[in-house]
Amino acid sequence: GAVVSQHPSWVICKSGTSVKIECRSLDFQATTMFWYRQFPKQSLMLMATSNEGSKATYEQGVEKDKFLINHASLTLSTLTVTSAHPEDSSFYICSARDQEGGDTGELFFGEGSRLTVL
Amino acid sequence: GQNIDQPTEMTATEGAIVQINCTYQTSGFNGLFWYQQHAGEAPTFLSYNVLDGLEEKGRFSSFLSRSKGYSYLLLKELQMKDSASYLCAVRDSNYQLIWGAGTKLIIKP
Numbered sequence: 001g002a003v004v005s006q007h008p009s010w011v012i013c014k015s016g017t018s019v020k021i022e023c024r025s026l027d028f029q030a031t032t033m034f035w036y037r038q039f040p041k042q043s044l045m046l047m048a049t050s051n052e053g054s055k056a057t058y059e060q061g062v063e064k065d066k067f068l069i070n071h072a073s074l075t076l077s078t079l080t081v082t083s084a085h086p087e088d089s090s091f092y093i094c095s096a097r098d099q100e101g102g103d104t105g106e107l108f109f110g111e112g113s114r115l116t117v118l
Numbered sequence: 119g120q121n122i123d124q125p126t127e128m129t130a131t132e133g134a135i136v137q138i139n140c141t142y143q144t145s146g147f148n149g150l151f152w153y154q155q156h157a158g159e160a161p162t163f164l165s166y167n168v169l170d171g172l173e174e175k176g177r178f179s180s181f182l183s184r185s186k187g188y189s190y191l192l193l194k195e196l197q198m199k200d201s202a203s204y205l206c207a208v209r210d211s212n213y214q215l216i217w218g219a220g221t222k223l224i225i226k227p
Contacts, residue, residue, distance in 0.1 A: 006160075043205065043219040044161070093160050106151075107215070109160035 002028045004096050006110025013084055014118055021079045021113045023094030029074035030096035034107070035067075038091045050077040084117045091115075120144045122218035124206050129224045130196055138191045138204050138221045146211020152180050152191045153205040155220065161205055164191065193223075201225045 003026040013019050023033055031052045036044040048069050049057040056069035068080040081088055091114050095107040123141045130136040142150070149168040153161035167173055167182035167189060179192040191204055206218040 043217045045217075046215070091158075095160075106163045106166060107161075109162070112158075112160040114158070 002108045004108045004110045006094055010114040012116045015085050018082045023077045023110050025075045025096050033077040033096045035079050036093045086117045089117045120216050124218045124221045127222045132227050134196050135194050140189045140206035142187050142208045144208045144210045148209040150189050151207045155203045196225050198225050
């Protein structure tokens with residue numbers, strides 16, 4: 001199956017700093033990538049849809065100025081958590097859909113990035 | 119509103135069979151997905167149903183009834199490694215994925 005790589009897998013930072021998370025599709029081109037956040041024992045919450053070459057589409061309640069998304073190429077999307085605070089501590093996961101060969105809608109997920117803000 | 123319901127937690131014995139149910143109310147329907155998620159890891163795809171009936175894939179099977187807004191994931195010959203959360207997700211008319219909260223499955227020896 002298609003491979004999505006996410007980096008870093010975990011990061012600890014001080015409050016007020018910014019953290020960048022990268023999401024790469026390794027063996028396919030992804031015009032669309034999705035960014036999720038997952039708090040402990042809760043389901044995935046879609047934060048935004050990242051579109052290559054255009055602005056991301058944010059879900060209601062997600063601050064676009066705080067969670068900056070850039071999708072500069074067909075294989076890379078980045079999420080930057082600006083001025084991170086402890087309440088931003090969470091598991092951030094990206095996913096992409098390989099749209100070639102039909103659409104079962106299967107999403108391929110990155111490994112996830114666990115952010116801890118001190 | 120849109121809603122996906124699945125049990126919070128289930129316990130089963132190694133070697134046995136377990137069925138995880140999922141009911142949904144969504145704006146339209148364009149497929150139902152089951153994902154497995156081990157603690158601290160990202161979800162992995164298990165199955166996709168868009169038509170009524172049973173889809174079998176090895177030890178895992180998934181069933182869909184669109185008229186009832188109902189699906190189940192059936193796991194046979196349970197192994198300890200099957201201990202994980204199982205997420206049900208429905209794609210609505212806007213092709214948005216609506217996620218259930220997940221069912222934590224605990225396998226006991």
